[in-house]
Amino acid sequence: MNFSEKYGNDIEEAVALALRDLKVSRDEVEVKVLEEPSKGFLGLGSKLAKVRVTIKEEEKAEDPEPVAAVEEKEEKEEKPAAVSEKKEKGAEKKTPKKSIIAQRPDDLVEVEDHKALDFLKKTTEDMGLELSFKASVNDENIYVDIEGKDAGSIIGKRGQTLDAIQYLTSLVVNKNSENYIRVILDAENYRSRREKTLQQLADRLAGKVIRTKKSVRLEPMNPYERMVIHAALHNNKRVKTRSEGEEPYRRVIIELK
DSSP, X not given: OOEEEEEESSHHHHHHHHHHHHTOOGGGEEEEEEEOOBXXXXXXXXXXXXXXXXXXXXXXXXXXXXXHHHHHTGGGGGSOGGGGSOOOTTOOOOOOOXXXXXXOOTXXXXXXXXXXXXHXXXXXXXXXXXXXXXXXXXXXXXXEEEESTTHHHHHOGGGHHHHHHHHHHHHHHHTTOSSOOEEEEXXXXXXXXXXXXXXXXXXXXXXXXXXXXXXXXXXXXXXXXXXXXXXXXXXXXXXXXXXXXXXXXXXEEEEEO
16 A cells, blocks of 8 residues: 555644554655645534545666567667666776576476466466467476467566466465475566566666665565565675565665665
8 A cells, every 4th residue: 555544633643644554754755635624613513634645656667678679679788787877976887787587407398298387278268368388397497488469468567467377376386296396487588578677777776876875765576576676786886775564565775885
C-alpha cells in the first residue's frame, strides 16, 4: 500500500496518523486534504479533518525494450551501460558488468518428457496462450526456454507473471522429491535483458547519489532483482547498498559510503 487516508481533529493530527500507518517520514510523502475540519456551532455539526497521504513516486526499474528494438541496437550496445552518463569529477572508470545470471552447467541434457513441461503446457493452455517449451536438465537444475507469440504475456509486467509461474513450477517439480531441483524459466531471453536494465539503473542511480549526496530508495523488488543491484555496485568505491523492509515490499537503498 502506498497511501493512507486518515481522520483527525486537525490536518496535522490526521497526517501524523497516516505517517505512522505508512511507517515513513513527512518528507517522503505528498499530502492531499480531502476534508477541512470544522468546529460547527456550539459544538454541533463539527467535522474531522480527512487527508490522503501518498508515498512519493520512487525511481523505477524500467522494463527491457521489446526484443525487436534490442536486436536493432545490438551493435550500439557494446559499450558499458553507463557510458552515456557524464563523468563525475573523480568518478572511477566504468567497467562492463559481469552477468550474475546462473551460468548454465555444461552437463545439461535436453529432454522432451518432464513433469515441469507437463505442468507448463497444461497451465498455459488453460490460460489460452500459444507457447512452446524447451527443457534442459541435470541432477540439480532444470532450465526451460519459452517461445511463441504469447511470450510477452507469460513474462508480464517486469517479469511478475514469469516469476509466479516459475515458483509454481518449482513446487510441482520438488513435490515428493528427495533432492531439491532448481527451476529457471526464461522467455525471449528476458532474464538477461532484465539484468542488463537493472545494471544500467544501478549505475545511473549511483551517479545520482554521488552528485546529490542523497540516498536513493528503489521500488520494491524480488530477491533476484535486489541481488542484481547489490552485485552491480559491490565494487563501487563511493556508494554502498543495503536492503530494508519486509517481503514483498523489501527494497534496495543506495547511499554514500
